Structure formats: C-alpha cells, structure tokens
Amino acid sequence: MAAFVVMCKLGFWQLDRAEQKRQQIALFTQQGEITTEELLPYTEVTLVEINGRKVALQGKIVTDKIWLLDNKTHNGKVGYNVITPFLLKALAKKGVAEQVKDKQILVNWGWLQASKYRSELPSVKLPDNIELTGVVRTTDFKQFSLQQDHKQDESGWPKRVQSVSNIIANLDTRTILPVMVYADTNENINYPQTYKPVVMPPEKHQAYAVQWFLLALSSLLVFMFASLHKGKQTRKTPTSSLKENNEN
Structure with a gap:
C-alpha cells in the first residue's frame, strides 16, 4: 500500500x-522574437527574462575564431558543436549605434561530424554576413567539463574545447555579451542544431x-x-x- x-x-x-x-x-x-534593441542595454534581470526567447539579429560571423565543442553526438555519430563570436551590426538609430558598436555574442551554429582520426579536425565552412535567428540562452553557461587535454590544444584555428566555460575564460567580457544563441539550421549553414530549449517534452x-x-x-x-x-x-x-x- x-x-x-x-x-x-x-x-x-x-x-x-x-x-x-x-x-x-x-x-x-x-x-515573439528579440531584436538588437531589446538585447542592449542588458542587465542581470533582463538577461533572465529573455532566456529561452527567439532572436533575430544581423551581423558578421567572426570566422577567424572557431571553437569546436567536443564530445557531441547526433544520430549515433560523434562530432562537435561549432561555436564562433558574432559581431552585431551597428544600427542607425540614435543611442543604439554606440551600444552595439564592437559588441559580440557567442553563437552555436550546430553539429558537425568529427573526422575519422582524432588528430584531424573537420573543415568548417561559414559565411561572413548573415541574418541570425535562433534561441538565446543566458543562464547556466558552466557545463560538465572533461579534463582538458593540453596535448590537444591546437596552436591555430579552429580550436577544440571541452566546455563553453573554456571559451568564455579566453574572451574579453567588455565586448562579448554573456549570452549564447543556438542558431536555427538554414540554407547558408546546414549544420543540424541539437540544442532543445525544453529537453523533455x-x-x-x-x-x-x-x-x-x-x-x-x-x-x-x-x-x-x-x-x-x-x-x-x-x-x-x-x-x-x-x-x-x-x-x-
């Protein structure tokens, strides 16, 4: 009983x-979707309020800095999540242009299958300018991290990392906003997005x-x-x- x-x-x-x-x-x-004007200026309170919201932003992908988030699986295959900074497009509106100037956010563009050999990194192809749509995440950046293998720290780009916190530790917080956008899969970037805002439906x-x-x-x-x-x-x-x- x-x-x-x-x-x-x-x-x-x-x-x-x-x-x-x-x-x-x-x-x-x-x-509805968040625009650049709603994203800036931000506070700790507003960041919590926009967590999980859709975003529609314009800007440029910083293609010379690409991180490959390790140990990500999709359909039973091992690969990486492709993450880059995204430089927000300066707006002409008064008072907003200065806030947006040189501001960047991190974007997870989706999953990319790993190479056959661990020593080889896959080729990443990204356009320069793009209209970004996706889901914004502003909390819980610290993830479970495997012990970083310093032998695998590539001298060039892209770089393989074990957690998002490894990326944030090397960023200039004055220009990088404390948010991550999980991009929708589109024609320009055909990487499947494995992130789900609601993990269990x-x-x-x-x-x-x-x-x-x-x-x-x-x-x-x-x-x-x-x-x-x-x-x-x-x-x-x-x-x-x-x-x-x-x-x-």
Whole structure:
C-alpha cells in the first residue's frame, strides 16, 4: 500500500511537470522574437527574462575564431558543436549605434561530424554576413567539463574545447555579451542544431505518468492477491488442527 501511494504521487508529479512544460513552450511562443534593441542595454534581470526567447539579429560571423565543442553526438555519430563570436551590426538609430558598436555574442551554429582520426579536425565552412535567428540562452553557461587535454590544444584555428566555460575564460567580457544563441539550421549553414530549449517534452512526462500509474495498479493487485491468499491459509489452519485432534 505504501508503494501504491508513492507511485501515485510520482504519477501526479509527472503530470504537473508536463503542464509546466506546456506553459513554458506557450510562453516562448507568445513572447515573439528579440531584436538588437531589446538585447542592449542588458542587465542581470533582463538577461533572465529573455532566456529561452527567439532572436533575430544581423551581423558578421567572426570566422577567424572557431571553437569546436567536443564530445557531441547526433544520430549515433560523434562530432562537435561549432561555436564562433558574432559581431552585431551597428544600427542607425540614435543611442543604439554606440551600444552595439564592437559588441559580440557567442553563437552555436550546430553539429558537425568529427573526422575519422582524432588528430584531424573537420573543415568548417561559414559565411561572413548573415541574418541570425535562433534561441538565446543566458543562464547556466558552466557545463560538465572533461579534463582538458593540453596535448590537444591546437596552436591555430579552429580550436577544440571541452566546455563553453573554456571559451568564455579566453574572451574579453567588455565586448562579448554573456549570452549564447543556438542558431536555427538554414540554407547558408546546414549544420543540424541539437540544442532543445525544453529537453523533455510534455508528452514524455505524460508517458512516465502512465507508467507510474500502471505500476501503482500492479502493486495494488499484488497486495490484494497476497491478502486473499493469506486469508485462505488462515481459514484452513483451524480446520486442520481440529482434524488432527479428532484423530488423536
């Protein structure tokens, strides 16, 4: 019975999580895209508010600085996430141009398959100017990082890194905004984007809830069967004892 109660609670908890994910997805959809004007100037509060929002920005890819984020898989294959700085296009609007001048953001352009040999890095092809659309991430930059192998620190570009924090540690925070944009796959850059703003969709939480409820039902049936079986044994015991006494 204790197992039945616990599993029912876990099932309802999964249903609550599914509803939270629906609301989160709906919020991202309703809020619309962020422009350069909304991105700057930024504060810690505004950065939290725009986390997970869609962005539409214009600028130039800094193609002479390319990082390959290691140990990323896609469809069972090993590869990298391609990350570069993105120089925001200066705007003509009064008061905004100065804020945008020389400002850059980090952009994850998607997944690129690794070369056959570990010692070889894949060739990265990126255009110069592009209209960027994607999802902005402003929190939790620090990721789980494997121990950096200094023997693999390439002297030139692109550079292979183990986490985003390895990239940020070597950036000028005066010009780089503390955000990461996960770009949509487009015709100019055909790298599949493996990032998902909502890692586990509502449907998966619902499936887990059904599993917990089925397990709860199974535990209840086991309890009922065991109780009936024990009751039968209890009823048989006095009869057997009486029969033994009569024989004596």
